[in-house]
Amino acid sequence: MTRNLCIVLGDQLSQNITSLKNLRKEDDKILMMEVVNEATYVNHHKKKLILIFSAMRHFAEDLKKQGYTVIYSKINNSSNTFTEELVKQCKNTKPKKIVITHPGEYRVLQEIKKWKKIVKIPVSIVEDERFFCNINEFEKWAASKKELKMETFYQMMRKKYNILIDENGKPQGGKWNYDIKNRKRLPKNYPSIPKPLEHKPDNITKQVIEDVKGKFPKHFGNLESFWFGTTHQDAIKSLNEFIENRLELFGPYEDAMAQNEKFLYHSVLSIYLNIGLLEPKQVIDKVLQKKNIPVESVEGFVRQILGWREYIRGIYWLTMPKYSETNYFNAKNNLPEFYWTGKTDMNCMKNCVNQTIQDAYAHHIQRLMITGNFSLIAGINPKQVCDWYLSVYADAFEWVELPNTHGMTLYADGGIVGTKPYAASGNYINKMSDYCKDCKYDVKKKEGEDACPFNYLYWNFFLTNKKKLENNPRLWTVFSNIKKMSKGKRKQIQNDSKNFLIQITKT
Ligand SMILES: Cc1cc2nc3c(=O)[nH]c(=O)nc-3n(C[C@H](O)[C@H](O)[C@H](O)COP(=O)(O)OP(=O)(O)OC[C@H]3O[C@@H](n4cnc5c(N)ncnc54)[C@H](O)[C@@H]3O)c2cc1C
Numbered sequence: 001m002t003r004n005l006c007i008v009l010g011d012q013l014s015q016n017i018t019s020l021k022n023l024r025k026e027d028d029k030i031l032m033m034e035v036v037n038e039a040t041y042v043n044h045h046k047k048k049l050i051l052i053f054s055a056m057r058h059f060a061e062d063l064k065k066q067g068y069t070v071i072y073s074k075i076n077n078s079s080n081t082f083t084e085e086l087v088k089q090c091k092n093t094k095p096k097k098i099v100i101t102h103p104g105e106y107r108v109l110q111e112i113k114k115w116k117k118i119v120k121i122p123v124s125i126v127e128d129e130r131f132f133c134n135i136n137e138f139e140k141w142a143a144s145k146k147e148l149k150m151e152t153f154y155q156m157m158r159k160k161y162n163i164l165i166d167e168n169g170k171p172q173g174g175k176w177n178y179d180i181k182n183r184k185r186l187p188k189n190y191p192s193i194p195k196p197l198e199h200k201p202d203n204i205t206k207q208v209i210e211d212v213k214g215k216f217p218k219h220f221g222n223l224e225s226f227w228f229g230t231t232h233q234d235a236i237k238s239l240n241e242f243i244e245n246r247l248e249l250f251g252p253y254e255d256a257m258a259q260n261e262k263f264l265y266h267s268v269l270s271i272y273l274n275i276g277l278l279e280p281k282q283v284i285d286k287v288l289q290k291k292n293i294p295v296e297s298v299e300g301f302v303r304q305i306l307g308w309r310e311y312i313r314g315i316y317w318l319t320m321p322k323y324s325e326t327n328y329f330n331a332k333n334n335l336p337e338f339y340w341t342g343k344t345d346m347n348c349m350k351n352c353v354n355q356t357i358q359d360a361y362a363h364h365i366q367r368l369m370i371t372g373n374f375s376l377i378a379g380i381n382p383k384q385v386c387d388w389y390l391s392v393y394a395d396a397f398e399w400v401e402l403p404n405t406h407g408m409t410l411y412a413d414g415g416i417v418g419t420k421p422y423a424a425s426g427n428y429i430n431k432m433s434d435y436c437k438d439c440k441y442d443v444k445k446k447e448g449e450d451a452c453p454f455n456y457l458y459w460n461f462f463l464t465n466k467k468k469l470e471n472n473p474r475l476w477t478v479f480s481n482i483k484k485m486s487k488g489k490r491k492q493i494q495n496d497s498k499n500f501l502i503q504i505t506k507t
């Protein structure tokens, strides 16, 4: 007889996960499941599947070494769903209670809520304590505000946790936010940038690579040269490496992009944070311990984790499931095939998609201002765009992917996450990167066949959505420029956009 059957999901691989607290070695059992539906509900990148399954198998081995009983179902002989596997394991273990930490995705929560009826055993869903702000606290905070803004939330969190606050209760360095100092373009002769730590696959990972190769050969992405860490020790090494080598210049070049620099000064830690190999508090503590780092880098980094990451999660749980159904601009175009293949003449898009195919990674500005910006101004259907982001990035879990894509990037929520759509023309991309110099299109040209498509699509987007956006004070300059545009120019923009969109979205 089992007392508690404690379930650990693939993104809950933390030593301190709540469902494993008060665990009794003698009469509790741990259940971990690799199931087909979770691996296939979108076309997950092969490297993402390898990361999660390998990290799960390593975590299970660790628990076994500590003397716990772990029941583990591997993908090769597993059930289709969590529920099917649970039913099977409940028959074998006859637990008095099932304990599970609150899942990261709404879809999974709905499945768990049905378990009690199906297995006729009490199910306790315990809070995920790894976050700085729990779901109820965010709800209360949101209810007390007329308008939701990341910045207000972030300041509240800084004060609550006394992070980067001086003795007088003021923000260290005098400002709450150094975003203005986070926008430098990479200089021409920049010094070589150390790459993120590459971890050599061990026997467990090698087996997972074979399993994924055999079971999911048609999934997106390259599986060769797998280099992610898959244990807590690996993740800590990666964290230390980032702090030593890239944190100092993280701030100034946070928004920069470069053809030959996939990672720039970014941490590449979301892959570990999102599955529990690192905990946000641990990451921030370590970053704050490092001396002599410019404030724009420390604050910039803290803002991403304590601010954006927590805020995005709060918005997700506050607004689901309705959130995912909105389509503010009624965008209907199909996602172009080149999002999956990288076969396009737009050099910026080609670069971002190709590195995604290879590494299941792109940094924030590539996701927001290249692939995201394009899908916004090309009017691609939000569901198709969100499915793409959820598939192709190793760090993609719906709680963090959806508000970033649907809200911040596509403005499909009508302005819950962002105060204006992040639409940009080729000029912005040219200013922040070196993509344009090797592109077939001319970034300086605004119209005609060889003009940069971002240029006419940008204006076409605002012309199409004029009614919905013209009263937004942050878009005043855009619409005053539109007012000055001749009829002929507008027509040209609309024609160029129509022709281009027909070409790329006919699939
Ligand atoms: C369209 C779109 C989709 C995205 N999808 C995801 C996703 O599925 N999973 C994901 O973790 N992030 C997502 N992000 C946010 C961000 O792009 C990634 O967290 C970041 O690129 C991960 O790389 P990094 O670890 O090198 O981050 P760094 O630039 O080094 O930032 C440090 C950490 O801050 C956190 N962070 C930074 N920005 C955000 C943000 N906007 N929201 C939440 N956390 C943030 C991450 O945990 C990240 O590891 C998305 C952003 C956009 C624009």
Ligand code: SF4
Pocket (backbone or CB within 6 Å): 345, 346, 347, 348, 349, 425, 426, 427, 429, 430, 435, 436, 437, 439, 440, 441, 442, 443, 452, 453, 454
């Ligand atoms: S010219 Fe336009 S399409 Fe080409 S790289 Fe620059 S922004 Fe991208």
